[in-house]
Amino acid sequence: MKKRSITKLINEAAKKSKVGKYNKEDTSHKRKIDWPVDCNIGPGLEGAIACETKIGYINGSRGQMIYRGYDIFDLAANSTYEEVSYLLLYGNMPTIKQLEIYKNKMIKYRTIPNTLRNLLGFPIEDMHPMAALRLGTNLMRHRLTWRDSDSAKPDFTEAIASDEDSIPMETQPYGEKHAKYEFKKQKTGRPADANKITDDAISRDTCIRLTSGLATLAAAIARIREDKLPIDPDPELSHAANFIYMMTGKKPNKEEERVMDVCLILHADHGMNASTFASLVVASTLSDIYLSIGAGIAALSGPLHGGANEAVIKTLETIGPVENVDAWFAKTRSKKTKIPGFGHRVYKAYDPRALILAPLAKQLTADTHEEGSVFDTANRLEELVVSTLGKEKGIFPNVDFYSGLVYRGLGIPDAMFTPIFAVSRVAGWTARIDEYLQNNRIFRPRAAYTGDFGNKYVPIKKR
Ligand code: ACO
Numbered sequence: 001m002k003k004r005s006i007t008k009l010i011n012e013a014a015k016k017s018k019v020g021k022y023n024k025e026d027t028s029h030k031r032k033i034d035w036p037v038d039c040n041i042g043p044g045l046e047g048a049i050a051c052e053t054k055i056g057y058i059n060g061s062r063g064q065m066i067y068r069g070y071d072i073f074d075l076a077a078n079s080t081y082e083e084v085s086y087l088l089l090y091g092n093m094p095t096i097k098q099l100e101i102y103k104n105k106m107i108k109y110r111t112i113p114n115t116l117r118n119l120l121g122f123p124i125e126d127m128h129p130m131a132a133l134r135l136g137t138n139l140m141r142h143r144l145t146w147r148d149s150d151s152a153k154p155d156f157t158e159a160i161a162s163d164e165d166s167i168p169m170e171t172q173p174y175g176e177k178h179a180k181y182e183f184k185k186q187k188t189g190r191p192a193d194a195n196k197i198t199d200d201a202i203s204r205d206t207c208i209r210l211t212s213g214l215a216t217l218a219a220a221i222a223r224i225r226e227d228k229l230p231i232d233p234d235p236e237l238s239h240a241a242n243f244i245y246m247m248t249g250k251k252p253n254k255e256e257e258r259v260m261d262v263c264l265i266l267h268a269d270h271g272m273n274a275s276t277f278a279s280l281v282v283a284s285t286l287s288d289i290y291l292s293i294g295a296g297i298a299a300l301s302g303p304l305h306g307g308a309n310e311a312v313i314k315t316l317e318t319i320g321p322v323e324n325v326d327a328w329f330a331k332t333r334s335k336k337t338k339i340p341g342f343g344h345r346v347y348k349a350y351d352p353r354a355l356i357l358a359p360l361a362k363q364l365t366a367d368t369h370e371e372g373s374v375f376d377t378a379n380r381l382e383e384l385v386v387s388t389l390g391k392e393k394g395i396f397p398n399v400d401f402y403s404g405l406v407y408r409g410l411g412i413p414d415a416m417f418t419p420i421f422a423v424s425r426v427a428g429w430t431a432r433i434d435e436y437l438q439n440n441r442i443f444r445p446r447a448a449y450t451g452d453f454g455n456k457y458v459p460i461k462k463r
Contacts, residue, residue, distance in 0.1 A: 012072035060187040063349035085139035085427035109212035130301035136217040140284035207430035219246030253278030269428030275300035311340035341401030348394030357402035364409025
């Protein structure tokens with residue numbers, strides 16, 4: 001297969017997405033919000049409007065997705081994750097100077113030796129990487145966080161997982177009957193500005209710290225799972241290239257770097273999805289942002305949300321070669337089982353992200369592409385679902401259907417698919433928390449009680 005440029009593939013996907021439905025002007029976002037609003041609410045808060053935002057917009061019937069007014073196809077074709085995460089947080093495209101300052105901060109915040117040192121004390125290899133990522137994110141808020149902030153460059157002495165208590169303890173021979181032990185005075189005092197660094201847990205710098213730091217955490221987790229030591233970040237590389245490098249130990253070529261960058265752009269934000277809502281709920285209590293992002297990671301890990309990308313690959317492998325797909329689909333349909341990677345609460349048209357990821361997956365797997373490959377199985381499943389459930393119920397591939405195949409094409413292990421989603425989405429989570437807290441109101445919906453009234457307590461022996 002002849003390789004084509006990634007930008008060309010994205011522009012072709014953009015053309016595909018804009019057929020027909022784009023003729024009518026979209027006025028849904030022009031409504032002035034006059035609180036309180038009337039909306040039809042279904043179970044799972046379907047249809048509920050929780051807050052106002054200027055960060056991102058999805059039109060589910062047109063398959064349209066924008067960040068701060070910019071179409072996702074335009075951003076994927078022309079921008080970088082650094083620019084896009086800046087855009088989400090600050091609301092405008094950066095100037096050359098602003099981007100330089102932002103990139104330098106991202107590079108500085110890649111280095112989190114003390115968080116990694118704490119993380120290494122846990123049995124990471126036995127955890128799902130999403131559990132490890134949530135733990136690591138919360139460790140960034142550990143009392144030692146300020147130590148990470150001290151170091152713009154790797155600190156090898158700190159990075160080694162030594163037993164902090166045992167190092168300064170020395171036997172002092174006083175000639176007594178029993179040896180006396182004393183602890184040498186440790187240099188553990190917090191610097192004068194430590195409170196500012198750790199307690200200012202909702203500043204924009206903290207958002208950047210998390211956006212950058214999560215990539216280091218995820219990469220370290222990927223390596224620890226393979227019995228390898230974490231790799232120090234390379235300040236010469238872009239965020240996407242450095243992330244691949246820290247994970248795999250190999251510097252990516254230009255195409256691999258660009259593909260990862262596009263994936264990070266596509267996953268960076270997406271309306272009031274479950275994980276964004278979870279992180280906003282926690283932030284609305286004025287809990288700190290590290291814990292809020294931890295909540296977002298927890299929500300993202302489920303197979304109905306970000307965990308679907310890993311579930312997709314498992315499903316495709318269960319199906320096996322392409323000739324098994326039709327029979328598998330018929331059986332699954334008759335049982336009304338949901339197929340991972342399809343369907344969406346908001347999209348009743350093609351998810352624009354899937355339109356980009358499908359040709360990327362095809363191109364990346366082209367070198368290893370043989371008859372009966374996982375890509376062929378995926379492609380046939382898509383045809384069957386779209387021609388049946390697509391027509392009947394508006395069920396189309398979502399972002400998770402092809403992303404795993406793209407990551408496989410980059411040589412990334414399956415268990416890391418959902419953490420990569422989090423490494424990108426942290427930009428949207430932090431931007432939306434930052435926006436929401438400017439006009440905070442604690443989230444507190446109600447549940448409709450449908451239980452009993454008037455029951456009387458009966459002692460246990462008489463029940
Ligand atoms: N496969 C087959 N049928 C489906 C699928 C699917 N993946 N998704 C929805 N349907 C059907 C349902 O059975 C239901 O049919 P019915 O009306 O005959 O009962 C109808 O479509 C509506 O489905 P709901 O479950 O009510 O849709 P909801 O908005 O609650 O759920 C969700 C959305 C969770 C994404 C669902 O489509 C799903 O479970 N998909 C599979 C998991 C997945 O891919 N998740 C990732 C989503 S993208 C993301 O979060 C990043």
